[in-house]
Amino acid sequence: MAKQTTQLQRTGTSSLYASNFYTRPLDLYQPTMAATLKLFVFYGNCTLLVNLLRRIPYIGVILGFMMNSIVMAYYSFEYKWIELGWTQEHRLSFVEQHWAYFLGFGIPASLFTFFLSSLRSGAMFAFTFPIFIMMASIATTTPSMNDNQYQYNHKRIPILFGLRALNKLALSIIQVTHIKLFDRLMDQSKKDSLGKLV
Incomplete structure (x- = not known):
């Protein structure tokens, strides 16, 4: 909708019906998990x-x-x-x-x-x-x-300096926590795969 409004403002015409708007793949509009977080x-x-x-x-x-x-x-x-x-x-x-x-x-x-x-x-x-x-x-x-x-x-x-500082702190905590969690999951995955081999 925002794309159509922007195009309407720029050109005075909308390509809503001319484009393939309704048949585009859904995943083009879905944000990634990282962006959502x-x-x-x-x-x-x-x-x-x-x-x-x-x-x-x-x-x-x-x-x-x-x-x-x-x-x-x-x-x-x-x-x-x-x-x-x-x-x-x-x-x-x-x-x-x-x-x-x-x-x-x-x-x-x-x-x-x-x-x-x-x-x-x-x-x-x-x-x-x-x-x-x-x-x-x-x-x-x-x-x-x-x-x-x-x-x-x-x-x-x-x-917005305070907001930037809070974001940087929160995202660095999430990144460190995510890395530790990812390492734990990988270790558990390796143990599970080794258990299947033995």
Whole structure:
């Protein structure tokens, strides 16, 4: 769907019916286990970071709300960026470069979910998130070339540094744990095969 929306924006026509869209192999759309795990870790770390920021006395709720707004905006735009072939690092750098835009884009979504209980927040998220995905798919995050009066001289602010650090730590722990688990499974497999030979 994101691919068709992007093509519709670029060319003004959709190739949904002209292409072989419905007969493509299913495995082209299935993410790998590693990519799924990486996304799971990323969004888990986003939640952890927002909750840690909320616990800071006096300014924690404001910082948590701002980080939640940026994460909500990132999540809304991610479908478009994946279709464009952007890596996760490219996406994070882009958010840091245009932090004010993404903060503003995510504030309404955070207002609907941040201050509610988990159950109510989940219900509001399920109701509003598709709307934000549609807005993100047609949004332009940089001014057009004709808008010379608006100069974007934003400096890249590493607001996602904590998130990157948490991701790096979590993925390195998973990698070390996975290697040890893999070695144990291989040893057990070798023992099983040796037992069959003897």
